[in-house]
Amino acid sequence: MGRKKSEQRARVVTALDQLRHQIGLALGAARNARAAAEQELARRRLEQEVVRVGLERAAADPELAARMTTPAMAGVVEQLATVRDRFYAEWADGPRRLRELVTTAAPGPAGAPPGEWLGRVGADPGLSSPELWRIGESTVDVGGRQTFDVAVPLLDASHLSITSAPNTRPTVDALVESLLMRVLSAFEPGGVKIHLWDIGQLTGVLPNFYALTRTSAVTVHDPTRLVDLLDDFAGHIRRIHGVAMQAGHVSLRAMRSATGKRLEPWRIGVLYGNGEDLQPEQIRDIKRVASGALEAGMALILVDVPTMLDGAVENVHVTADRTAVTSMNGPDLAVRLDPPLPASQVTAAAGRLAEALVAKQGGPRTFEDLLPTEFGTESSAVELRAPVGFHEGEPVDVVIGDATPHALIGGPSGSGKTNFLYALLGSLCARYSPDELSLYLLDFKEGVSFAGLAPGRKEESWLPHARLVGVNVNTDREFGLALLRFLTDELRRRSAAAKEHEVTTLSELRQQDPGGHWPRIVAVVDEFQYLFGERDSVTALATALLEDVARRGRSQGIHLILASQDIAGIEAFWGKPAVFEQCTLRIAMPKARRVLAEGNQAAVAAPRWHAVVNHDSGIGHGNGLAHVPDASSGGVFPALQRQLWQRYGATSVPRLFDGAHAPVLTESTAYTALSRSDRPQAIVGQSIDVADTAHSVELSAAPGRNLAVLGTGQRDAVSILDSAVRSTARQCAPGDVEFALACLVERCTPAVTDLAEELSSGGHKAEVVTTDTLTDLVSVWAGQESSERRILVAYGVDAALPTLEAKEPGKSSGLDHLRALLKHGPARGVHVLGWWRSVARLKDTLGFGGTDDIGAWAALDVQGNELSTLAAGQVVHWSPRPDRALFFDRTTLSAPEIVVPFRREEDTDD
Template identity: 70%
Template sequence: MAALDQLRGQLGLALGAAANGRQAAEVELARLQLQQRIVRTGIDRSGNDPEIVEQAKQPAMAGVADWLGQVRDQFYAEWSDGPNRLRELVAGAAPGPASRPASEWLGRVGTGTGAHVPELWRIGSSTVDNRSRGIAQTFDVAVPLLDDSHLAITSAPKTRHAIDGLVEALLMRVLSTFEPGAVRVHLWDVGQLTAVLPNLYPLGRTSALTVHDPAHLTDLLDELAGHIRRIHAYTMQAGHTSLRAMRQATGRYREPWRIAVLFGNGEDLQPEQLRALKRVASGALAAGISLILVDVPTVLGGSVETISLIDEHRAVSSMTGTDLVVTLDPPLPAGQVNRAAGRLAEALVAKQGGPRTFADLLPTELGQENSAEELRAPVGYYEGDPVEVVIGDASPHALIGGPSGSGKTNFLYALLGSLAARYSPDELALYLLDFKEGVSFAGLAPGRKDSSWLPHARLVGVNVNTDREFGLALLRFLADELRRRSAAAKDHEVTNLADLRRQDPGGHWPRIVAVIDEFQYLFAGRDTVTATATSLLEDIARRGRSQGIHLVLASQDVAGIEAFWGKPAIFEQCTLRIAMPKARRVLVDTNNAAVTAPRWHAVINHESGVAHGNQLAHVPDASTKDVFGQLQRRLWERYAGAHSEPRLFDGAISPELTESAAFTALTPVPRPSALVGQTIDVADAARGVELSPAPSRNLAVLGTAVREALSIMDSSARSLARQYVPGEVEFLVNCTVELANPSVTALVESLTEDGHTVSLVPTAELSERLGTLADQLAEPERPTVLLLYGVDGVLPTLEAKPPGVLKSGLDHLRAILKQGPGVGTHTVGWWRAVARLKDTLGFTGTDDVGAWAALDVQGAELSPFCAGQVVHWSPRPGRALFFDRSTHASPEVLIPFHHPDPEQVS
């Protein structure tokens, strides 16, 4: 019981102490609340508030008013020079028009460049008035704007004209501080279609002022939200946290400030509008957007200062507190504001100038930019401001769309010219391919009329609409280059091109841009070309960004490319979208900017086609030869000495044998090769059949296309002749095709003139000559090349067997085909039908022709001579399908060398 009594006593003491502590806390809280009420009401005015007077009479509240008076007196004693310091602070933080009287700046055009941005903007003055101490000092009152804060203004009854004057003065101070075009103002008034700050309307004919429909606040907020997203991506890519940080680092601005003034009516916005406004406000300042809200009741995210009007001349502001009343500056004279706005508009129009030309896109000095991080180049103008295209890790590939006549080719020239002018050929390599039936890019390679070329171009392909294999060859080249760069990056333990160039400064790692115009032709068929090209394109699109390999895919319409169904990665990687007027499916389906785009304009979008990324640009004339040619000649004169001319592939022109590097480089060798034609490849190469001492080293030409057949026969014979010492080889020639006789005669004369032994064997004597040659296979006198034109025409003669003769001429030919290659006797023959080749070889001799070139022969007929695999081949003029079982896994399309019409050969 004693212990329990002791516990009870201790508990009573604890509870009593707690009660006393609570009572003391409540008293202290009440004193603090009273202090707060007195401060908010004003120490001098609090004596007139009955509730404050009654509460101050309570014993616990004794001394509160006296203590606050002592604090105030101490403040005034210590802050006697405070207003002077405030005036100095405003003068330093708000230089020039930001704080000076209007007479010093109104009507003058600003020159500020963004290097030094005022932190404060004057709205009026306030007075520190303590009559008991005889202190009455006035100081300037200013508010932050632009990068620092939003502004919320609350009206009082009948003060709209005062608020208009306040906002108008703030805007004119800002517009008059910076050079024309540096600030853009958006006006929205829930209650007015027009007459929103009408004194500023002269600016409405420029980009400096936009008045928005009161019913479309959501459109304005969406536009601002899109701008915030674009600026955020833009600054983050450059390594900065905000537009102001980027501006301070570079000393200049690329994006104008934006001030959005929203006039409400004191009523809440719709919930969705309110949410959108708060989202905009939270990220706006970092993107250079300031909001001025008038009677829009909401709590914004981010920094916000307030101005609450008491009447048309007075207000209280969060910058000074509720104890001090701000005397607002009187509104600027309406006529002077209107004239000043007109002068600013004229200055902006003069700065923007008239229609910009291609020359305006070019830098003052060529080749000064570095491509390690990205490629950046202006391609057009919007209201005088350049609009840039950025190709780099963030926007690795581009998709360009536009119907015929929309200016797509002109845009490509503007892009290529702007890039080439800024980056040297060591920084940028271009691979250009045009699938149209035209020569859009032909002028970028040396021609007969103009010997200059674009030094940045490594490959120019034109008229390749029927040569889809050339597009596939380009993709294979890019895939090989991607593997090479990836291996180098792995060796240097880096992951991207910028780091690779830093770790390997002696290496040659330019950024590669491959432009494929009308790329949909590459995927036009349901065949192996489409399947392989799709796979390669997807791989390059995924991995090319990190190694500086970029695709620019242009098309009139991308909607129907079946090869891409189920492979969204290709288009997803094309985050840069350029839509010409009336383009379809380039931007996202809900983005209709291209529908309303005017002629000679383009919608530039770095956000995968989403509407908030739209930038409209007027693209100047860049494709006219005299326009682009001037730049090309300047670049050629500057760089041509250190760079070779580009490889030109023109699908409409057959290559000349005598101009082929493979032909001119031929010299006598132990194992000669018969050149069949030029490869459809990035490299300028020819394909040949090595006539080695191995079985089946014979060549068959199949089809009835006379010119192409004569070309292959001719190039085979002439190339072989260059690889033998004169007198070392004998050419046996037989021709049963009357149309080919002039060409054969010319070939025989040419080989004879070169010193070779050539025998033109009549058809009647061919069997006997073949018999002699077959008898010599055991001990041949010298290498022999059989050139047989139209073997199918001589078969009846060869099949004939005179009485008493054991073997026919066909038997001798079969023996030569089977045994001849091993002893240096090779056959190059032309059969006009596949069935006739089968008849010639017999049932067991299909392997005796190891290489063939098919012309106007359907692929299904060629399977027996291609290891039984299905051959996809539809004959095309001027093309041959070539297969060499010793080197090929599948047939390859070649271009036979140029050969004149048979009738024109003398």
């Protein structure tokens, strides 16, 4: 038992000894491996340090030299020398190549020494930007010390993140100042805009730039409003992206090279932090801006803002006075930053650049500055584009096209809306010929704002692009309806043509149908809210038509420009959001409210004679400010109009509708176009329509072809009868028609006499009848056949009723004969054109069931509800108004329409 135990123990001891031996071997191996690794590490560290300072300098450094000569480090130097020689064999040329590269990629102020450019104004128009911008130089040992330039990409190419070691801020400032000065001096004035934000300072960041901060080239932002600034940046980026995308480009840079135009200045946002973390939303916004900025021609320079930007960014870490490492060169190569630019020279240069910018922007621009050197050269196939003003010397365009098909202009009275419209119309008409652009101009205001654009008494010229000029239409909302109807008809015509040519847009239609006449149509409605002035059928119809034009006009090249006093205009849109939303172009005059999007305060701050031009439905980032030149003071617009008229004047004359002036019959197209006819048209009055047309009654052989004028308004009643007679006479040869003018109201005598003389001098038979002789005349005309047409014109029939009603026993009364005449006359070529001073008197005249004998009527001061029996029982909406009549002809109209009675030449126009 005891032996067994001791044998067991001996086995255990042996096993443990073996284990110990094994462990000892393993530990020994590990120790050796570790020693070897440590030695290797030490060799690598030494290598690294020697590489950093350079072999020659390392040999001269006592500490490094001592380390290099220890036996453990044997071979390090030799190996490095071999690698270096191999590398230098390939790279001996490297610094020279780098220098050349920087010379080409950083031309002029981007790379040259300051003496060559500081204080001079750049001339580069900014179609492209240098790829690199010099910040300093580096030295390498390549079989001798060689120096090369160090430059960083910026603008379209990369952001820059600069970090500083303690006490190196002056170096950072000098670096930023030099970089910015290089950029500012590289381009012509206005080519670049710099935004400065410094978390720590209210003012005083880059003090030598002070002169530039008074211009738009450098803007210093409020340290407490970083998020607002980033919002502005984001908005700007969105806008540029939108514009570029729309034009089919991926970036502003691509668009610049495709169009050969700078389009927008470059922007640099310089954000100075203090090395501490910003708030998370600020970091998020910075990243957001950084991710889309370069494509929009904007770069960020972040100073001590601890954040990692996505995408292209170069890092510069300032390690000591004028010393930095950069991500361009890697951490092992120290960059010797350029010395600070002399402060006095920077100040002087900033002053010179500021002066040049102010000089370039010029003083206030004039209307002539909006006009191109050559007129009528632009095509409207894709869009209409014209400057309306200037911002810092640069023209500010208004674009009417696919993205901004319709415009809303708002501003309080006197803020310059009308002037803006003139500036816009002038700028457009000078660029586009009447074949490219047709204008329909309507002003609901009382006044003459557009009147000068149509032929007038004072001015022989007119605006050749204008097809219609409607002024003083404040009480004729129907005229607005007529315009909208015309536009929807035109929409239909255009979409039918588009369908026929199997295209969907105006530009395609113009391509497919080069011989067609497809100008863009711009309809301007000033004080458009009048259209919606009452809760009635006009408002309902106007809303529906306006929505239709707003929705479909874009693709057919039909555009609306709606102007109004801000609040009134916007309130008019309540319940009609469709139109409002389609007006993506918003123009806000100073102090305009609600025209821009909620919260967009740009109009509040806009100075006098400026406008905020916003192509983004009024959202803040779309704001553009423009000084609008004076286009409306005496002689300015007419001078352009005369030039355009001389150029295109032969094209048709615009129609002028002036609600404040009654038309003259002999000047109306409806009258002058009349020719001989068997079925003469008796003209009643001008219709409220886009075309210069009139309403008339056809005096044919059908029953009811008589006309009744109703109401007490003598002047209008006489006018209506006058034009009916004159127009009828014009269509009949002398001897073919006989007129009897029954003057039954004494005050009508002069008018009746004049008309009778006029008819006689035209060779027509015209007899003046009095109350006493009327009874005889009607009895003769009622009983007698006649070969010629006979027309009884009765002024104030109601006054003659007592006489006509007198009845001798066994005989028909005058009234009976008149009734017979009204009933059976037309079939025999006898018509009555009569004036009754009330509807009741007309009904008395006609007797029971006689209303059918009056097929057409014109009502003056008669309420609508009295007229329904004369209008086949339909409800008639009519509130009498001066100088207008409600006309109905049951054979041609489905509902009564408003007419403007022609003015008799004898009447004075008041």
